[in-house]
Amino acid sequence: MSAVDVVVVGGGNAGFCAAHAAAQRGRRVLLLEKAPQAEAGGNSYYTAGATRMVHDGLSDLLDIVEPDERHQRAEVPPYSAADFLADLEKVTEGRGDKELARVVVGESRDTVRWLHDLGLRYRLMYERQAYERPDGSYLFWGGLHVGNVDGGVGLMADHVRVAAELGIEVRYAAPVSGLLSEDGAVVGVRVGDEEIRAASVVLAAGGFEADPQLRSEYLGDGWQNAKVRGTPYNTGEVIRAALEIGAGRGGDWSTCHSVQWDASYPQNESNRELTNRLTRQSYPLGIIVNREGRRFLDEGADFRNYTYAKYGKVILEQPGSIAYQLFDATLRPMLRAEEYDMPGIAPLVAGSIDELAAAMDVDAAALAGTIAGFNASIDDSHPLDPTIKDGRRAATDPVKSNWASAIATPPFYAYPVTCGITFTFGGLRGDTHGRVLTDSGTVIDGLYACGEALGGLFSGNYPGGSGLTAGMVIGRRAGSLA
Incomplete structure (x- = not known):
């Protein structure tokens, strides 16, 4: 039997934030990662590194982002705490934990600066969150402007380096099989036959999105067919271990973060090379x-930051759990290069709508009718402007509220998409410090949760970039107490 001050279970962004905070207080920290080292990093590794944070505009960000000659031509609108809270309230339809939201939003800027001071690197996300205007300037949109250098890969490389500098022990291929509990308090973990005692245990091992059976049980039939975007190691056993000793369930166990995901690429699950490019x-x-x-x-309906995490579910509900994104030659140059020029991507390309329908194996008359009706209903009194909600509407059923452009100029492009699941919204019940609670609201001494293991913040949908933010804020808070 071994002993440390703090055990952190899970080596993603939230877990490392908890470990850093505890180590800065002089605690002896052991971080246990279920995956082997070559597959470590949790879901955080697979992200684009986008981090939603409160700020006062470009001048407030220049001291934490990497230099870039485009900064002098960039317009970065301020993003206030009120904006962030309103976005959370809007996309979750008011179902999120209000106090948890207030803390995550209120500490987002300070926590990013804390990580920057530790050595994490940030940049403005020109290729994902800004459009270049005709005069060569850039306008950022959607409240999400900052991301990690080299995306999730860079985020986790920086975390591992900082952990080494802080003296944190990281053990890979170390799956936790249970929690040690005495007199209602958690006093350690079990890894195989080994018992590791600790004054505090921080659970940061993600949700249950990589377990098809649990997805089907809690999200509903059909979810077993979703593609796992991130780590295959988030299978929910750490959450189950906490429930077994009396932890309560927190948040919405019936919904998740899911996106439109490449349906035709052969290796379209847990791809560590392409990560978020799928x-x-x-x-x-x-x-x-x-x-x-x-x-x-x-x-x-809105900027993609506010709709993308819920549309995977809608795709899953379609016949065959597949759909096609359609563009014409005019729109094709505007698509995100990192995704739509991905190595190995295989769009369907045709010189006519009938040829495109044949390539898609859909009824040609039905597709032609859909496109003709859409094109004829566009309100072209508004110019297309992807940097704002431009009101360029197509009065079809369903309506397209903004950015409607005719699918009229060949060649035509179809990108097959399916549902890619990112993480589950339900987790353990906890407070704003990450302390795990029972169903009755009693604190379980010695047990904390952060990141995707902590439920309550999101339901049904989520604003892009707020997952990493929540993990770092509550991870830091948990590590500051553990």
């Missing part, structure tokens, strides 16, 4: 149709 997120510019050749959602 997403297809320029859909607000075009239209999306199912295998029956019909549209079924409002592609332009």
Whole structure:
């Protein structure tokens, strides 16, 4: 039997933030990662590194982001705490934990600066969150402007380096099989036959999105067919271990973060080389149709930051759990290069709508009718402007609220997409310090949760970039107490 001050279970962004905070207080910290070292990093490794934070505009960010000659031509609107809270309230339809939201939002800027001071590197996300205007300037949009250098790969490399500098022990291929509990308090963990005692245990091992059986049980039938975007190691056993000793369930166990994901690439699950490039997120510019050749959602309801995490579910519900994003030659140059020029991508390209329908194996008359009706209904009194919600509406059923452009100029492009699951919204019940609670609200001494293991912040949908933010804020808070 061995002993440390703090055991952190899970080596993603939230877990390392908890470990850093505890180590800065002089605690002896052991971080246990289920995956072997070559597959470590949790879901955080697979992200683009996008981090939603409160700031006062470009001048407030220049001391934490990497230099870039484009900064002098960039317009970065301020993003206030009120904006962030309103976005959380809007996309979750008011179902999120208000106090947890207030803390995550209120400490987002300070926590990013804390990590920057430790050595994490940040940049402005020109290629994902800004459009270049005709005069060569850049306008950032959607409240999400900052990300990690080299995305999730860079984020986790920086975390590992900082952990070594702080003297944190990291053990890989070390799956936790249970929690040690005495007199209602958690006093350690079990790894195989080994018992590791600790004054505090921080659970940061993600949700249950990589377990098809649990997805089907809690999210519903059909979810077993979703593609796992991130780590295959988030299978929920650490959450189950906490429930077994009396932890309560927190948040919405019936919904998750899911996106439009490449349906045709052969290695489209847990791909560590392509990571986030398998997403297809320029859909607000075009239209999306199912295998029956019909549209079924409002592609332009809002900036993609506020809709992308819920549309994977809608795709899953379509015939065959597949759909097609359609663009014409005019729109194609506007698509995100990192995703739509991905190595190995295989769009369907045709010189006519009938040829495109044949390539998609959908009814040609149905597809032609959908496109003709859409094109004829566009309000072209508004110029297309992807940097704002431009009101360029298509009065079809369903309506397209913004950015409607005719699918009219060949060649035509179809990108097959399916549902890619990112993480589950339900987790353990906890307070704003990450302390795990029972169903009755009693604190379980010695046990904390952060990141995707902590439920309550999100439900049904989420604003892009707020997952990493929540993990770092509550991870830091948990590590500051553990």
